Amino acid sequence: MWILRLNMADRTYCLEEVPESLRNLGGRGVTSSIVHAEVPPLCHPLGPNNKLVFAPGIVTGTAAPSSGRISAGAKSPLTGGIKESNAGSSWGQHLAALQVKALVVEGQPSEKGHWVAHLTWDVPAGRPRVTFEPASEYVGKDLYEVFPALYKRYGAKVAVAGCGLAGEFGYANAGIVYNDMKDGPTRYSGRGGLGSVLASRGLKFIVIDALGAPGVTIADSSRFEQGRKMLVDALREHAITKPKGGLNTYGTAILINILNEAGGLPTRNFSSGRFEGAASTAGEAIFEGNKQRLGRELYNHACSPGCIIQCSNTWHRPDGSEHVSCVEYESSWALGANCGIDSLDDIAELIRLCNAYGLDTIETGGTLGVAMEAGVIPFGDGAAAIRLVQEMGQGTPLGRLLGSGTETVGRVYGVTRVPTVKGQSMPAYEPRAVKGIGITYATSTMGADHTAGYTIAPEILGVSGKLDPLSPEGKAALSRAFQATTAFIDSTGHCLFIAFAILDIASGFEGMVEECNGVLGTSWTNDDVVRIGAEILKKERAFNEAAGIGKEKDRMPEFMKYEPLPPHNQVFDVPDVALDSVYAEF
Amino acid sequence: MRVRVRLFAMLRHYLPDVPLGSYAERDLPEGATVSDLLASLQVPEREARVVFVNGRARPPDWPLQPGDEVGIFPPIGGG
Ligand code: SF4
Numbered sequence: 298m299w300i301l302r303l304n305m306a307d308r309t310y311c312l313e314e315v316p317e318s319l320r321n322l323g324g325r326g327v328t329s330s331i332v333h334a335e336v337p338p339l340c341h342p343l344g345p346n347n348k349l350v351f352a353p354g355i356v357t358g359t360a361a362p363s364s365g366r367i368s369a370g371a372k373s374p375l376t377g378g379i380k381e382s383n384a385g386s387s388w389g390q391h392l393a394a395l396q397v398k399a400l401v402v403e404g405q406p407s408e409k410g411h412w413v414a415h416l417t418w419d420v421p422a423g424r425p426r427v428t429f430e431p432a433s434e435y436v437g438k439d440l441y442e443v444f445p446a447l448y449k450r451y452g453a454k455v456a457v458a459g460c461g462l463a464g465e466f467g468y469a470n471a472g473i474v475y476n477d478m479k480d481g482p483t484r485y486s487g488r489g490g491l492g493s494v495l496a497s498r499g500l501k502f503i504v505i506d507a508l509g510a511p512g513v514t515i516a517d518s519s520r521f522e523q524g525r526k527m528l529v530d531a532l533r534e535h536a537i538t539k540p541k542g543g544l545n546t547y548g549t550a551i552l553i554n555i556l557n558e559a560g561g562l563p564t565r566n567f568s569s570g571r572f573e574g575a576a577s578t579a580g581e582a583i584f585e586g587n588k589q590r591l592g593r594e595l596y597n598h599a600c601s602p603g604c605i606i607q608c609s610n611t612w613h614r615p616d617g618s619e620h621v622s623c624v625e626y627e628s629s630w631a632l633g634a635n636c637g638i639d640s641l642d643d644i645a646e647l648i649r650l651c652n653a654y655g656l657d658t659i660e661t662g663g664t665l666g667v668a669m670e671a672g673v674i675p676f677g678d679g680a681a682a683i684r685l686v687q688e689m690g691q692g693t694p695l696g697r698l699l700g701s702g703t704e705t706v707g708r709v710y711g712v713t714r715v716p717t718v719k720g721q722s723m724p725a726y727e728p729r730a731v732k733g734i735g736i737t738y739a740t741s742t743m744g745a746d747h748t749a750g751y752t753i754a755p756e757i758l759g760v761s762g763k764l765d766p767l768s769p770e771g772k773a774a775l776s777r778a779f780q781a782t783t784a785f786i787d788s789t790g791h792c793l794f795i796a797f798a799i800l801d802i803a804s805g806f807e808g809m810v811e812e813c814n815g816v817l818g819t820s821w822t823n824d825d826v827v828r829i830g831a832e833i834l835k836k837e838r839a840f841n842e843a844a845g846i847g848k849e850k851d852r853m854p855e856f857m858k859y860e861p862l863p864p865h866n867q868v869f870d871v872p873d874v875a876l877d878s879v880y881a882e883f
Numbered sequence: 884m885r886v887r888v889r890l891f892a893m894l895r896h897y898l899p900d901v902p903l904g905s906y907a908e909r910d911l912p913e914g915a916t917v918s919d920l921l922a923s924l925q926v927p928e929r930e931a932r933v934v935f936v937n938g939r940a941r942p943p944d945w946p947l948q949p950g951d952e953v954g955i956f957p958p959i960g961g962g
Binding site (some may be wrong): 535536537538543544546547548549550551552554555558559560575576577579580581582585608625626627747748751753754757758759760763765766767793794797864865 | 889891892893895903904932933935938939940954956957958959960961962
């Protein structure tokens with residue numbers, strides 16, 4: 298396998314052997330190790346010294362189920378700390394097929410320009426090849442227009458990653474877009490502004506054609522096959538992940554109602570834990586709305602080849618035409634309950650605009666919530682929210698302000714209720730009503746991030762035990778264990794949603810580890826999972842500390858400590874010593 | 884006593900005529916528990932992974948009070 302470096306200062310590339318230190322890592326383990334080792338922590342995220350690293354997971358590109366994930370990492374323009382944001386797309390599988398363990402985008406052209414890097418397999422030489430081509434014709438445009446043009450130029454079989462207008466404008470809210478299964482621009486490494494890091498290197502798109510590429514080498518195929526089977530069995534058996542199960546039928550927005558019921562669905566910029574319009578924005582409403590509009594039941598699809606969970610939905614207009622994919626829980630909440638908007642059609646349009654411009658839906662919804670709080674537009678006004686997001690795409694002065702993210706908008710308008718940690722907007726779980734996830738938000742190396750340590754499983758969903766969400770007891774240890782396990786899963790290339798099955802079914806967990814052993818030729822046991830995950834977290838933490846983000850930043854926004862949240866009238870009462878113990882005790 | 888109840892996701896078919904987001908009302912004898920409510924709805928206990936009573940998750944033997952609002956969920960997950 299290779300480390301492929303694109304030097305954008307002079308548009309050259311080089312291939313390096315994978316060093317021993319990275320040999321047994323993948324995904325987040327690779328991106329965070331390279332960022333930690335090579336990026337000066339105090340550099341400007343959009344300056345010449347930052348590097349953007351892409352890494353497929355350990356098993357990405359193999360027949361392992363639900364493993365088409367790609368990690369992107371860099372120093373984040375949003376948080377100022379390390380960032381890893383992963384997405385599901387065939388793009389990661391293509392990169393893995395070229396035997397690239399890490400693609401490192403570095404350097405910066407002295408003159409502004411926009412380029413496509415075209416990666417192919419050089420059959421006679423037996424290695425990847427890169428050509429750089431001008432991309433100015435794709436600049437300043439809607440990604441829904443640009444993707445078909447790219448597929449026309451590069452052929453139907455390629456995979457595409459890149460950035461939209463948000464990246465071109467340098468927004469701290471710009472995501473990296475990847476193709477979905479219909480070659481549309483809907484899969485995202487959304488969080489942390491990585492799209493702007495890409496754009497600031499003069500790179501607009503990275504197109505991969507894996508024709509003739511050898512694919513992933515598997516060291517011990519019978520071990521891999523055995524592990525794969527164990528994991529497949531667990532995913533097919535568990536009620537959440539099985540075909541026509543919860544995720545396949547209702548998508549991730551199945552969570553809207555349960556969080557609302559638990560009083561933990563952040564509403565109108567985190568001023569309540571219940572939204573009266575929740576039911577009409579939930580997975581059930583999406584399923585039943587589609588059924589009514591299409592005249593048939595519609596089950597969800599995969600974001601990347603080989604996913605057997607298939608949670609990605611599509612919302613349809615009243616005339617049955619496709620409006621947008623995908624209305625995720627996070628997106629439906631951020632642009633729905635958090636803005637007081639209860640119309641799925643308005644939410645779908647807001648998501649479509651985020652996809653068109655290359656914006657993170659969570660940060661966008663968080664920003665709109667704070668703008669509504671400031672009185673820029675009223676809560677609940679879907680049409681006005683759509684106009685504001687259009688301004689983000691136009692790059693007007695207000696649009697640029699909104700593109701800089703929730704925390705900046707709060708500061709500019711003098712708002713005290715600003716739901717961010719380390720500059721990143723909180724996702725769809727209220728920390729005052731679900732204490733463990735608050736600990737994850739506060740302490741994660743990523744800023745407020747639910748995926749970093751998804752304690753929601755035992756606190757709300759009754760998966761992997763049942764814990765009282767209002768109690769802080771034992772939650773620091775819980776968050777620590779989840780954060781370490783997650784860092785490992787994010788390195789395997791598996792979708793985090795396998796966790797629902799493997800936390801309940803032990804043989805599935807073992808299957809995941811055996812798949813990795815099969816690919817790498819290692820002999821890891823379940824105990825190695827937490828050890829390896831913790832090592833990754835320690836590197837991320839060290840980077841952040843050197844960037845000036847120490848434990849003082851592992852804190853909730855102050856208003857959550859003095860404003861009781863209805864309906865349970867709870868404040869965030871986890872003591873600072875408990876927060877500090879999360880990383881102190883690794 | 885009368886309680887208000889909602890079923891979600893795959894459990895909706897046990898109360899198919901109740902519109903999304905609306906409550907059904909159920910009359911139960913005094914002292915009835917979450918289990919008794921599930922039985923009256925014909926929802927098998929193993930299908931009800933989490934039962935909320937007034938916003939708090941409660942076990943099957945939890946005694947209900949008049950006016951309680953109950954939300955019943957099968958195993959679900961997302962993110
Ligand atoms: S479960 Fe959903 S997000 Fe995960 S890989 Fe499958 S389709 Fe993609």
